[in-house]
Amino acid sequence: MPDLSHRRADFPILHQQVGGHPLIYLDSAASSQKPRQVIDALVRYYERDNANVHRGLHELSNRATEQFEAVRAKVARFIGAASADEVIFTRGTTEGVNLVAQVWASHFLRPGDVIVSTGMEHHSNLVPWQLAAERCGAVVKYVPVLEDGTLDLAALRALLEEGSVKLLTCVHVSNSLGTINPVAQICAWARALGITTLVDGAQAVGHMPVDVQAIGCDFYVFSGHKICAPTGIGVLYGRAEVLANMPPWHGGGEMIDSVTLEGSTYKQAPARFEAGTPDIAGVIGLGAAIDYLEGIGIEVIHAHGQELIQATLQKLQTVPGLRVLGPPPPVQRGSLAAFSLACAHPHDLVEYANTKGLALRGGHHCTQPLMRRFGVVGTSRASFYLYNTHAEADRLVEVLHQAVKFFS
Amino acid sequence: MAAEDAALRDLYQQVILDHSRHPRNQGRLDGPDCHHARGHNPACGDEVEVWLKTGPQGQIEDIRFEGQGCAISQASASLMTLALKGASPEAARRLMADFHALVTGASAVGDAEALGNLLALEGVQKFPQRIKCATLAWHAAEQALNQGTQNGRSS
Ligand SMILES: Cc1ncc(COP(=O)(O)O)c(C=O)c1O
Numbered sequence: 001m002p003d004l005s006h007r008r009a010d011f012p013i014l015h016q017q018v019g020g021h022p023l024i025y026l027d028s029a030a031s032s033q034k035p036r037q038v039i040d041a042l043v044r045y046y047e048r049d050n051a052n053v054h055r056g057l058h059e060l061s062n063r064a065t066e067q068f069e070a071v072r073a074k075v076a077r078f079i080g081a082a083s084a085d086e087v088i089f090t091r092g093t094t095e096g097v098n099l100v101a102q103v104w105a106s107h108f109l110r111p112g113d114v115i116v117s118t119g120m121e122h123h124s125n126l127v128p129w130q131l132a133a134e135r136c137g138a139v140v141k142y143v144p145v146l147e148d149g150t151l152d153l154a155a156l157r158a159l160l161e162e163g164s165v166k167l168l169t170c171v172h173v174s175n176s177l178g179t180i181n182p183v184a185q186i187c188a189w190a191r192a193l194g195i196t197t198l199v200d201g202a203q204a205v206g207h208m209p210v211d212v213q214a215i216g217c218d219f220y221v222f223s224g225h226k227i228c229a230p231t232g233i234g235v236l237y238g239r240a241e242v243l244a245n246m247p248p249w250h251g252g253g254e255m256i257d258s259v260t261l262e263g264s265t266y267k268q269a270p271a272r273f274e275a276g277t278p279d280i281a282g283v284i285g286l287g288a289a290i291d292y293l294e295g296i297g298i299e300v301i302h303a304h305g306q307e308l309i310q311a312t313l314q315k316l317q318t319v320p321g322l323r324v325l326g327p328p329p330p331v332q333r334g335s336l337a338a339f340s341l342a343c344a345h346p347h348d349l350v351e352y353a354n355t356k357g358l359a360l361r362g363g364h365h366c367t368q369p370l371m372r373r374f375g376v377v378g379t380s381r382a383s384f385y386l387y388n389t390h391a392e393a394d395r396l397v398e399v400l401h402q403a404v405k406f407f408s
Numbered sequence: 409m410a411a412e413d414a415a416l417r418d419l420y421q422q423v424i425l426d427h428s429r430h431p432r433n434q435g436r437l438d439g440p441d442c443h444h445a446r447g448h449n450p451a452c453g454d455e456v457e458v459w460l461k462t463g464p465q466g467q468i469e470d471i472r473f474e475g476q477g478c479a480i481s482q483a484s485a486s487l488m489t490l491a492l493k494g495a496s497p498e499a500a501r502r503l504m505a506d507f508h509a510l511v512t513g514a515s516a517v518g519d520a521e522a523l524g525n526l527l528a529l530e531g532v533q534k535f536p537q538r539i540k541c542a543t544l545a546w547h548a549a550e551q552a553l554n555q556g557t558q559n560g561r562s563s
Binding site: 344345346347348351352355362363364368371377378406407 | 413415416419420425451452453454455476477478479480482535538541
């Protein structure tokens with residue numbers, strides 16, 4: 001397995017004690033930590049180059065604009081987009097989905113149309129579609145999740161072929177199950193039927209190689225904060241052809257071509273969808289994060305995550321009364337495991353682990369329908385990123401054994 | 409015992425673990441003088457439902473609960489049913505206020521003796537995230553009691 005332990009030195013936050021124990025951060029699926037390289041890029045930007053973008057003709061504005069647009073090109077390359085114009089900066093995954101669910105859906109959905117989603121979506125790729133359906137008189141239909149945590153692909157195909165389906169939305173890697181969905185296959189089926197597709201890549205980008213053209217989706221969304229970048233910045237990828245037919249979203253500066261009191265004309269994508277002063281520093285930070293990840297190598301990060309999660313799943317089997325959701329080993333999955341413990345509610349377990357310096361997440365992980373599907377109120381989740389080690393996974397298992405003794 | 413275990417033992421006292429493992433007065437009530445309300449914690453998805461049956465003077469003749477949740481919410485609900493059974497509406501409201509004061513630390517507890525075993529939940533004060541867990545069933549009980557006393561007045 002690739003040894004990335006020397007990278008821990010890049011993350012200042014990891015070197016602290018919590019409750020008298022070394023911090024073991026196992027909540028990167030909620031938000032990742034930031035390396036010094038990203039923090040330094042933010043400081044450098046504010047200390048040297050800060051100005052509004054696309055507006056000034058002065059030196060600082062030129063510098064800021066140049067760096068800002070260079071990140072757009074970098075993101076395009078990072079996710080395999082055909083052009084930088086297909087990269088729209090957003091606040092994050094949630095905003096990306098909402099943009100599409102408002103702009104695209106309002107423009108293209110008619111009463112009776114069908115949106116196909118799945119039973120394993122994060123609330124942020126679920127509620128916006130329910131709202132859109134309500135507004136447009138459309139219906140949302142859901143692909144069931146099988147017992148092993150995978151999608152019922154036969155049911156998915158059948159749903160797509162029922163007719164009236166205008167959009168398919170699907171998570172790439174589930175934040176609760178770890179399941180890696182065969183999104184390229186799914187998008188190919190949808191495309192053959194003329195169905196527009198959106199893939200939620202919040203847990204995929206930065207963890208595994210992602211190529212939006214190979215996937216063949218129309219939209220792809222992700223958040224910067226989960227891949228070492230600051231909070232408040234994210235990306236909506238939209239295929240050029242699809243973006244070209246979409247009306248603007250927010251109105252304001254940057255997105256206009258010309259404005260008169262009688263009416264206005266708008267720029268093309270991506271500017272069309274980026275009204276107002278953007279999160280410039282966030283974009284600079286995102287660029288630094290991508291540099292950092294590519295410096296290590298996404299393949300290397302992926303291999304590390306796979307090793308770590310597969311080893312952890314094996315060790316978790318030794319904990320009495322513990323049940324892991326999602327695909328059983330050795331099936332590849334995202335580097336996270338959500339589990340329930342017979343003797344302790346997730347809140348109690350997370351509270352217990354916290355006193356041992358472990359940061360776990362407990363609850364429904366914004367996937368309430370999925371929790372209901374598996375008959376649990378919630379689960380505890382451990383999620384890894386490049387800075388986590390086998391020693392930390394061992395400590396997790398040790399603390400779980402102690403918790404079982406404490407609560408039963 | 410390590411210091412962190414002492415803090416944990418403060419939160420998870422034996423009586424709390426006991427009541428969370430073996431909750432008392434679980435179930436539902438049905439009938440003309442039965443009132444029902446639901447408590448929901450959107451942060452964790454936990455739900456507790458409370459049923460209570462009121463007598464002619466509005467006193468709580470019987471009380472039951474159902475729901476799933478953490479040890480704190482389950483133990484709090486279980487202990488609550490024991491404390492509220494037989495209470496007059498006034499005594500029940502005093503107890504509710506005292507319990508709230510106990511777990512939030514926001515004000516002084518009026519009658520500590522009446523709280524009895526519920527005093528074991530005082531440790532929640534040091535874990536502000538868990539106050540909602542401790543009060544979940546109590547909010548439901550308060551709503552159910554309000555229904556009961558409103559109906560009582562109108563009839
Ligand atoms: C699969 C998935 N989709 C969407 C989101 C929402 O991301 P954000 O809150 O950054 O918009 C998350 C993260 O919480 C996620 O894990």
